[in-house]
Amino acid sequence: MVYARGAVPAISLKGMVAPRIEPEVVLGLGASIPGSDQAGGLRQLIERIQWVALGFEIVDCHYPNWEFTAADVVADFGAHAGLVIGKEMKLAGKDFDGMEERLRSFQVILKKGRETVAVGKGENALGGPPAALRYLAQLLERQKWAEPLRAGEVVTTGTLTPLPYIHAGERWSVEPVGIDLDTLELEFI
Template sequence: MRPAADIAREVLSALDDHLQIAPFTGRDGGLDARRAQAVARELARLRTARGLRKVGRKIGFTNRGIWPEYGVWAPIWGDVWDATLTNAQPGMTVAIADLLQPRIEPEIMIGLEDDLEPGMDVEAIAGRIGWIAHGYEIVQSPFPDWHFQAADCTAAGALHGKLLVGPRRPVSRDERSALPQALADLTVSLHKNGAEADRGRGANVLDGPVHALAHLVAALADDPDEAPMRAGDIISTGTITRALPIAPGERWQTVLGGYDLPGMDVTFA
């Protein structure tokens, strides 16, 4: 069976050199979820050796509505790095030519004020949230035409490319008890070059962004090789709409309803 470190080197090489590769689940003796997570840890070690620093995590495939499109039927997660994180400003231009088959995902990002512990429920988790932001995760796929299985996605760093985080809204302690429902009820309208491309609700994300975070807490608790989430971590909770292809020269904007967060306005180059 091919070593996890060898697969991780192939993933990183493909991303570095902008090359597409065949899914691992169809070759090299296959790839299951446990081995895929081991590959992801090796990939993280390679990136850390380059001087990158983890700043949080992204949760992928939390939107049940897109599961049939990709043939992935459960959430995955991966790391976010200082080099992939951008504090976005309205009207900014973001380069995407370095990404493979990029797609845009409008999401809610959560900043932790305190550590999260195994066994915490949604209400307890909400009590440790320091800020909320809206932004885009730009995902990428080294696998041709976005055809893969869940284990391939995990091995490829959960398909994370870049995280564009909009203005951060502090959450007071008095607001936190209402936060799970408030974020589930918000709406997002996604626009490409001025025309609406898709829309969705926060509840699309495993019943709400805080609920998605609770899923990740439980998933990490089940894996003894993974560290829990800590104060200061940023978590991107998953796409509220479909993930749509993007290209240089396009302007993508969002309009949010039901919650006090500004929309995004980014042009890609």
């Protein structure tokens, strides 16, 4: 995990087979989220989020053409190869009532260099980042052996756009529209 606080990180793709990039919303939890608390709705979940940031998950796949079964992707470490987290927006003192809608409806513009590659929305990730967080909390509750989400944990909520392939020498950015998050940039080496 790399925190990009004001710098443009250089991420090595060495050893990766078919890397791709996923712009995501990343949540930093300020309080535990037991699954049984879900009756309070998404606002109650949002009140337990300490910060929100844009992030890039770098994913990779060892299976030709990214064709795999669920068991294959588990064996391939969930396709996760790296995570870059942008500047955090602290939620303390923010308008929690409007935050659910902003996180659901804001847009992102994914660019390679100056070229727009894709445009996405918060709702593309399981209906929005708070809904994705609720889904995860409920899933963990159904799995009796699993621990609930705890304060201090970082949760990625799913890609906001299709996943383009990436290559060394490229510079990528994700620009938010309609929410007070900073643009995140990185380059691949």
